[in-house]
Amino acid sequence: MKQKDYIPVSKPYLPSEDKIIKYIKEIYKARFLTNFGKFHDLLEEKLKQYLHIPNIVLTANGTLALQITYKLLDIKGIVITTPFTFVATISSLAWEGIPFIFADIDKETLCIDPNQVEYLLKKFGDKVDAILAVHVFGNPAYVEELMFLKAKYNVKLIFDASHCFSVWYGNRNILTYGDISIISFHATKLFHTVEGGGLIINNGNDELVKKAKSIVNFGIERDYKISCVGINAKMNEFEAAIGLAILEEFNEVIKLRGEKWNYYYQNLKNIVKLQKRNRFANNNYSYFPIILPSETQVLDTIDRLKRFGIYPKRYFYPSLDKLPYITKENIPLRLDNANYIAERILCLPLYPDLSKQTQDIIISTIKEVLESA
Numbered sequence: 457m458k459q460k461d462y463i464p465v466s467k468p469y470l471p472s473e474d475k476i477i478k479y480i481k482e483i484y485k486a487r488f489l490t491n492f493g494k495f496h497d498l499l500e501e502k503l504k505q506y507l508h509i510p511n512i513v514l515t516a517n518g519t520l521a522l523q524i525t526y527k528l529l530d531i532k533g534i535v536i537t538t539p540f541t542f543v544a545t546i547s548s549l550a551w552e553g554i555p556f557i558f559a560d561i562d563k564e565t566l567c568i569d570p571n572q573v574e575y576l577l578k579k580f581g582d583k584v585d586a587i588l589a590v591h592v593f594g595n596p597a598y599v600e601e602l603m604f605l606k607a608k609y610n611v612k613l614i615f616d617a618s619h620c621f622s623v624w625y626g627n628r629n630i631l632t633y634g635d636i637s638i639i640s641f642h643a644t645k646l647f648h649t650v651e652g653g654g655l656i657i658n659n660g661n662d663e664l665v666k667k668a669k670s671i672v673n674f675g676i677e678r679d680y681k682i683s684c685v686g687i688n689a690k691m692n693e694f695e696a697a698i699g700l701a702i703l704e705e706f707n708e709v710i711k712l713r714g715e716k717w718n719y720y721y722q723n724l725k726n727i728v729k730l731q732k733r734n735r736f737a738n739n740n741y742s743y744f745p746i747i748l749p750s751e752t753q754v755l756d757t758i759d760r761l762k763r764f765g766i767y768p769k770r771y772f773y774p775s776l777d778k779l780p781y782i783t784k785e786n787i788p789l790r791l792d793n794a795n796y797i798a799e800r801i802l803c804l805p806l807y808p809d810l811s812k813q814t815q816d817i818i819i820s821t822i823k824e825v826l827e828s829a
């Protein structure tokens with residue numbers, strides 16, 4: 457069977473043209489393009505309602521949300537984090553000159569292992585300022601254990617919840633955990649604003665929310681006073697409009713993604729290793745990662761699918777301890793699990809209009825690779 461279209465791991469969802477044109481016409485009329493316009497403020501409000509979160513400060517992307525978080529929490533000491541994540545989790549720390557060390561991940565959930573985190577908390581004592589955990593592929597990290605460690609060792613807790621649009625843990629939105637949670641609204645995410653992101657401040661400190669809103673605008677407050685060092689991290693009106701239009705269609709987006717996700721699941725669950733999902737959380741169907749027995753099989757799968765124009769993604773690869781700017785100071789512990797998983801993981805194409813025909817090609821190719829081993 458031949459497949460001509462280019463099939464990437466993720467195709468950005470675009471809202472209906474009619475809907476987005478309506479928003480754009482309003483922007484043309486108002487000629488107010490950025491600096492907290494009507495759509496920016498409306499998106500903030502709608503997201504608060506939709507996600508049941510106490511606040512959200514919209515940003516130009518998720519990476520800046522991380523960098524602003526470090527400033528808000530005044531992080532200067534060591535941050536314990538994971539090597540199995542998108543590079544922005546750690547490049548944001550490196551960019552800010554914040555020292556960080558890696559703890560290994562749990563091989564089943566793919567999230568940071570709290571036992572390893574505690575080992576590092578004991579070893580590095582009060583040099584540690586924060587834990588930065590990632591809810592990998594929308595699967596909540598060990599939230600309770602990490603909150604326990606936060607209290608026991610008196611450190612800050614940040615969640616990189618970039619993959620977590622509409623994830624509920626217990627009866628709370630996952631974004632309501634940690635001192636601060638950040639999210640990405642990049643075009644590849646299931647809800648997006650082309651580029652964009654946000655941070656959710658959960659420590660009940662309204663002053664911090666106010667400060668975050670000024671930091672994203674050079675430190676300028678809404679009454680034009682400048683009270684702190686800031687940066688330009690504002691979300692503009694066109695981006696906010698895309699978000700508002702997608703939000704109107706989001707139930708359909710998640711329904712369609714769920715159908716594709718379940719089709720993969722039914723056909724692959726007995727033949728390939730999958731991420732163990734947290735049973736207290738819903739699935740937002742953001743990714744469909746598979747863990748193959750060997751790296752050779754990952755490369756073989758990529759090679760065979762390429763012939764059909766299908767491009768799954770090695771995500772996350774490599775384990776971040778392999779980056780050229782990482783030194784032995786960043787790696788106080790062995791990172792066997794992160795390296796094992798990074799070498800064997802493959803995220804399969806997943807988006808609302810992915811065809812069953814393409815999914816069938818992918819499923820049968822994986823079967824062929826496993827049988828030929």
Ligand SMILES: Cc1ncc(COP(=O)(O)O)c(C=O)c1O
Binds near residue numbers: 517642
């Ligand atoms: C885990 C993780 N952290 C951080 C980011 C950075 O977000 P952005 O691309 O919006 O800057 C991403 C997304 O790309 C991500 O997947």
